Amino acid sequence: MEKLTIATRGSALAMWQSEFIQSEIEKKHGIKVELLSMKTKGDIILDTPLAKIGGKGLFTKELEESMLRGESDIAVHSLKDVPMQFPNGLKLAVISEREDVRxxxxxxxxxxxxxxxxxxxxxxxxxxxxxxxxxxxxxxxxxxxxxxxxxxxxxxxxxxxxxxxxxxxxxxxxxxxxxxxxxxxxETDLMIPAMGQGALGIEAVDKGEILEKIDFLNNQKAVIETTIEREFVKVLEGGCQVPIGINAKFDGENAVVNAIVGLPDGSEFIKESRVVKKADYKTAGAKLADEFIKKGAKELLKRAEDMANALQGENIH
Missing domain, CATH: 3.40.190.10 (Periplasmic binding protein-like II)
Incomplete structure (x- = not known):
């Protein structure tokens, strides 16, 4: 494989992220890496709340379509913007080392x-x-x-x-x-971050030669932490239109996990902190979500969604 193409949004942050990954791949493999810049629906429609027009997938859909058409091989996202489900033929291939998550x-x-x-x-x-x-x-x-x-x-x-x-x-x-x-x-116990905050997620065409070129960018600590976070949100079926915070931070063999679910006006919320073992990272997020569900999280999130819809008249999302 002599060339790799990265699909990217054109914003300053998206370009920084893609140029960083471009540089890392070129240094590692000595191949040409090109950037294919494009606007997503989320970049174009700025006068409507995200929840009303489709949520966070608005920042990934056009990039995914580019990969499926064969125009590009990978796309670099802020992991907190990456949806849970991927089109056939694409996968979340890399989770990078995290920056400050706060x-x-x-x-x-x-x-x-x-x-x-x-x-x-x-x-x-x-x-x-x-x-x-x-x-x-x-x-x-x-x-x-x-x-x-x-x-x-x-x-x-x-x-x-x-x-x-x-x-x-x-x-x-x-x-x-x-x-x-x-x-x-x-501090993360005062304002709990979004799932995946601080990490880059690389979505890729599910082909061995492409995956091999980017696998070195995976960071095991970030993979473990964000697996807990993403599984928590997945079980709660939460997206852009509902208020959910979840952060896992590993230190040695244990992780401190802080999570919150509530109403957009801050009047009601469920907030918990847990210590989980590194060995349990694949199930810890789902287990914590189940605890939240038993405490009424699903009902709270339904009310949160209704409240968010009511707030749309104020252009809040």
Whole structure:
């Protein structure tokens, strides 16, 4: 195999991710790796909540169709955007070493979350973040914030928001820490991240010669942690339209797992922390999800979905 083609979204973060993988493959194998940039439906439709137009698959579908047509071999995603199911002929082949998994408050005026004034306007695209922000501070005004990272940053600098919430991994990867005054990360037990946050997921055409070229990028620790997280969400049948946080962090032979499920307004939630053994990682996520279901998580998520639909008039997702 003399050439590999990566299908990628055209945003700054997506291009950084794809260029990073491009460089790693070229260094490892000495083959030519090309980028095929395209817009996805999620990049084009910015005035409608994601849940209303199809959820996170909107950021992967066009890339998947490119691979199925034979135009590209792999696609690099933020793992938190990767759906649970894959079209025939494609698979999740690689989970990379994780960056910082935390969320952070970004502000031009306030150095700490506790410094935000009563009723402060906070921008986020995420029901998960919205739920946890309002559980901590019911007084906040949460405002929908679509668009790529640079668009969100511009809106912050223009004063539309007192703060916005972004993943630390994205901030680091494209150097946003140099462009804003204050970055205040949340610890993962306070603001539980999305499944897979901080890791890259490489989706690939299910052919041996392609899979062999990218297998070296797998990180076993990240695979273990994100398997727990993705199985938790899979059993709960949760997607972009419902607020779910799940984070597993391995240290030696055990992992600390924090999880939360609740309503978008933060008024009700189920939140648990568990220590699980490394040997049990393939079943730990499903087991924890079953515990949540016994405590009413399915009913809570149904109410959360109804609440999210009601919020669509405010352009919140």
């Amino acid at each position: 969320d952070a408050m970004i502000s031009e005026k306030f150095a700490k979350f506790s410094e935000l004034p009563q009723g402060a306007r906070v921008g986020t695209t995420s029901l998960r973040r919205r739920m946890q922000l309002l559980a901590l501070r019911p007084d906040l005004t949460i405002v929908s914030l679509r668009g790529n990272i640079n668009t969100r940053l511009r809106k912050l600098k223009e004063g539309e928001f007192d703060a916005i919430i972004l993943a630390v991994a994205g901030i680091k990867r494209i150097g946003l820490d140099k462009e804003v005054k204050f970055i205040a990360p949340f």
